[in-house]
Amino acid sequence: MEKERKLLIAGNWKMNKTVAEALDLVQGLRRELAAIKEVDIVVCPPFTVLCEVSKAILDSNLRLGAQNMSENSSGAYTGEVAAGMLKEFSVRYVILGHSERRQYQKEADALIAKKALTALASSLKPIVCVGETLAEREGGNTEKVVGMQVKGSLAGISKEQMGEVVIAYEPVWAIGTGKTATTEQAQAVHAFIRKTVASLYDDATARRVRILYGGSVKPGNTRELMSQPDVDGALVGGAALEIRSFSDIVKNSI
Ligand code: PGA
Numbered sequence: 001m002e003k004e005r006k007l008l009i010a011g012n013w014k015m016n017k018t019v020a021e022a023l024d025l026v027q028g029l030r031r032e033l034a035a036i037k038e039v040d041i042v043v044c045p046p047f048t049v050l051c052e053v054s055k056a057i058l059d060s061n062l063r064l065g066a067q068n069m070s071e072n073s074s075g076a077y078t079g080e081v082a083a084g085m086l087k088e089f090s091v092r093y094v095i096l097g098h099s100e101r102r103q104y105q106k107e108a109d110a111l112i113a114k115k116a117l118t119a120l121a122s123s124l125k126p127i128v129c130v131g132e133t134l135a136e137r138e139g140g141n142t143e144k145v146v147g148m149q150v151k152g153s154l155a156g157i158s159k160e161q162m163g164e165v166v167i168a169y170e171p172v173w174a175i176g177t178g179k180t181a182t183t184e185q186a187q188a189v190h191a192f193i194r195k196t197v198a199s200l201y202d203d204a205t206a207r208r209v210r211i212l213y214g215g216s217v218k219p220g221n222t223r224e225l226m227s228q229p230d231v232d233g234a235l236v237g238g239a240a241l242e243i244r245s246f247s248d249i250v251k252n253s254i
Pocket of ligand 1: 214
């Protein structure tokens, strides 16, 4: 089935890869994926290798993303990285509000919304992450939690700006655990997120927004997940660290 939205597969490398390892990985991906035009392919390495990776993917179909950024544009914020600094390395996307940052850095929806607005003001496309914990799912609160995260993390973003926003649904219980949401579970929450975007904006905006699935995506489960009508791509963690698995995920998504 032809989707009206272009698929996007992003690799979230998290806190992995030295410069040498990163270059090995992107050179391999560049070789393996050179012919792919149907999918937007994004790699999100740690800040320390953005410079080298940026040079290594020049004139290729790979795009660069970061894993986080500051809500401020410059100044006395020790340890932070600003959107303008990312732009220097041709970064196009930035993951915001990943569940690991929500958990370990206590990032809340209001901060994530501020970061998203700062990213958009610098022409970076935010990949805004949402997702429920196992306790929240088992308590029957998935829609309540995800709905609040979507509304809170998009606060202040205009209808026009939504054209640049990507949403990633990542059930916390499926991240790095080997437990993938079933295709039915993923589709149900994706459809709910799209409905929420429609209620916040309008139907046309909801139809346009890309909603990625994340949580133990592997070459073997990609095809089934991507066949769901409201799944528009994937945010891949562990399987994005190897040439073979990430390039197979991209190829299997088509
Ligand atoms: P995983 O991570 O693919 O290793 O489950 C996904 C993510 O956290 O973005």
